[in-house]
Amino acid sequence: MKKEIAFVSDGSVTTPIGFLAAGVHCGIKANGKKDLALIYSERPCIAAGTFTTNKMKAAPVIVTQENLRPAQASIKAIVANSGIANSCTGKQGIMDARETCDLVAKALNILPEQVVVASTGRIGIRLPMDKIAQGITEAAKKLSSAGGIDAAHAIMTTDTFPKYGAVKFKLNQTTIHIGGIAKGAGMIAPKMATMLCFVTTDADITKTCLKKALSNAVEVTFNSITVDGDTSTNDMVVLLANGAAKNERINNVSSDSYRLFEEALTMLLRHFAQAIARDGEGSTKFIEITVKGAVTEQEAKAIGLTVANSNLVKCSLFGGDPNIGRIAAAIGRAPARLSAEKVSVWINDTCVMRDGTIIEFDRERLRSQLKSSPNVFIQIDLALGKASWTVWTCDLTYDYVRLNAEYEI
C-alpha cells in the first residue's frame, strides 16, 4: 500500500463526499459577522468525540455527550454558534441546547438525537433562541458542498483567521477524505479542554477504529498545544464518518488501512493544532518545544508543556530575549525525572545550555534572530532516556493582556 497522504487545496469539512455545510449571521455577534454553523451529512454517520475535562461543563457539551452515548447513535448534523457559550446557565441552558437540537431536527427532517450541538463565546448568558431559530432555518437553506469555509468563519471568536483543511489518501483504489474546521485562540490547553473542532470523513470505518484513531490523534496534536494553560467549559472535537467513500471497511486497529487512516487524521489535526497555537490571543511568535532523552513520553510532554505554559518564558520570547534561566527554571519544576547536570538546551540552532550549565554563545546573534523571526524552536535534551515529545505554543504579549482585560464580544 502506498502511503500518500495529501492536503486538499481549500479543503474543509465539506471535502469528504456527502457532507454539506453553511455559516450564517444569526445576530449574536454585534459586528454582523457569521455566528452560526451547520454541518449536515446526507447519510447517517457514526461518531467519536473528545470533550473538555473541565468539571464546569457547558450545556451543549452535556447534551452532545448524551446524543453520542448510545452504541447505535447515528448522527446527521452538527450545529455550532459563536458569541455565547451557553455555559453556567443552569437548567435553562440545557433546555436551550436541547431546543437547538429540536430546531435543527425540524429544519433537516431528522431526529433531535442525531444532532451534535456546540457553543463558544461569553459564559453565563442565555442563548437568544429566536435568533438561533432564525439562523438554523437560514443555514439549512444555504447548506452546500462549498459551505465548509463559511462554517469555519461562523465558529470564530477571537481567532484572527479561520481554520479549515482536508486531507485525502487512497485505500487500495478508493480515495478517502478527511476534512475539518476548528477554532481556538485563548483558553487553549491540553486535556481536550481546548477548542472546537469538527471533522468529517467519508471513510467506511467501525466505531471502535474511529474512536481509537481520534483519541490517539488528539493526544499528539490538540493535547500538545497550550496558549495560557486555561481550559474551557465548552470544548469538543467531534469526528463523523458516513462511509460514502465505499472503501473496504476499516475494522481492525492492527491493519495497515487503520494505521493509514490514523496517520491522515493526525496530519489534519496537527495542522489545526499548530494553526491554533500560531493564532494564540495576541501572539507574535509560534513556539515549538521538543523534549528528548526523557525516561517516558509522558515526562517529556510534562516538561514541554511546563516550559510552554511559563509566563516568564513566553514574555522573554516576546521581547526577543534568550532568557535561558527561565527555560531552565521551567524544566526544573515540571513533574518529570531529570538530572540537572545532564540537561542541554538549544534555541533554534544555538546551544545555550550544556550539561546543566549555561554556556557562552553569540547572544546578539540569537537575540536578533528571535526579534526578526515569527518562529522559535526550543530543543531540550535530558540525556536520561529515549522518549521524546513535541508541543506548540505562542508568546505572551501586551495584546494578550489587552484582549483579555477588555474582552467583550
Added chain:
Amino acid sequence: MKKEIAFVSDGSVTTPIGFLAAGVHCGIKANGKKDLALIYSERPCIAAGTFTTNKMKAAPVIVTQENLRPAQASIKAIVANSGIANSCTGKQGIMDARETCDLVAKALNILPEQVVVASTGRIGIRLPMDKIAQGITEAAKKLSSAGGIDAAHAIMTTDTFPKYGAVKFKLNQTTIHIGGIAKGAGMIAPKMATMLCFVTTDADITKTCLKKALSNAVEVTFNSITVDGDTSTNDMVVLLANGAAKNERINNVSSDSYRLFEEALTMLLRHFAQAIARDGEGSTKFIEITVKGAVTEQEAKAIGLTVANSNLVKCSLFGGDPNIGRIAAAIGRAPARLSAEKVSVWINDTCVMRDGTIIEFDRERLRSQLKSSPNVFIQIDLALGKASWTVWTCDLTYDYVRLNAEYEI
C-alpha cells in the same frame, strides 16, 4: 497564657536579641543600589530551612542545604546577594558559593559551614567574586542592630518595596521576638519555590519544634501565594534561633508555648507572603481567593491556586471586568472534587454565581468597584464539605509583560 502577638514597628531581622545585619552595594547592580546583605548572630543558632523544589537547583541552595544538614549544625551568619543568581553555573557556581562562605567565615571569624548563602537575580552568569569579597568585608564592618532594613533592600530585584517585619509575644514573663526580611515579585509560586526569606528569633527552641513550626507556617503562607506559577531555582526560607531570650525552652510540639510560637511565626510569614503577592511584577491589584465547602483542605487549595494562576482571570481583573465565566472555568479544571450545580461564587460582596448558574447582579456597580479598588476578594463555596483555604495573588498587566519581555538587571 495570654495570646498577645504584636507587630513591632519597623521590625526586621535585627529585632530579635543578638542579631546584627548590614546591606551594602558591592557592585553587582549597575544602578548603584544595595546588592549584598549580611546577617550575623553573636550566638550560634539552630536553623530550619525550606528550599525550592525545582530540580534545577542553584549553587547557593545546594551549599546551604549541605551546611544545614548535620544534626548539630550551628549557624552564625547569612550572606545573600541580589543581581546574579549563581544558577546553571555548573561546578564553578558551587565553588563560588563555597568561596562566599569562606569569605564570610574569615570576615567574622567563624567556620564556613556556619554560613547560609543565598543568591537571586539573573541565571547563568558567574558571581564577580572580587566584588562579593569586597562587599562582605564592608558589610562585616557595618553590621549593626539597626541594619535589618538595609539588608532587606539589599536582597531586592524587581521588588518595588523592601519587605521586613517583626512580631513579639510573651512566654510566661519572657518576651520572644521573631523578625525577618523577604524578597519576591516574580517567579513566585508555591512549593517553597517562591523567594528569599530570612527569619531570626531569640526564642530558645528545639530543632524539632523549629522545623515543624517553619514547615506548618510556610504551608499556609508562602505556599499559598502565586504570581505567575513559575518557580525559581534559588529560593529558600531560613529560620535561625539563637536562644538569647532565655525563655523556658520550647521543646514539645503539643505545648501551648509551641503553639504560640507557631502562631506568631505564621503571622509574620503571612505578612511577607501578602506583601509579595501585593508586589507581584507589574501588578495593580491584590487578589485574595478563599475556597470553602471543599472535601479536603488540599482540594480547596488546589482550586484557589488554579483560579489564582489563571491568566484569563488575572487579565480580566486587571481590566476591572467581572468575568465570572473564567473563574468558573478555572474552578472546573482544578484537580479537586466538585459538583458543578452546587458551586457559588462571590466577588467582594456580590454573589455572581449560585448553584452553578451565573445569576443577575449589578454588573456596573461591581465593575466600578473593581476598577477603583486595589483589592479584590473572591469567595468560592463548593457546598460539598467543610474544608477551606485562602490564597493570594495579583493581576496580570501590561507591565508584567513589559518587565519580563525587557528584563535586564
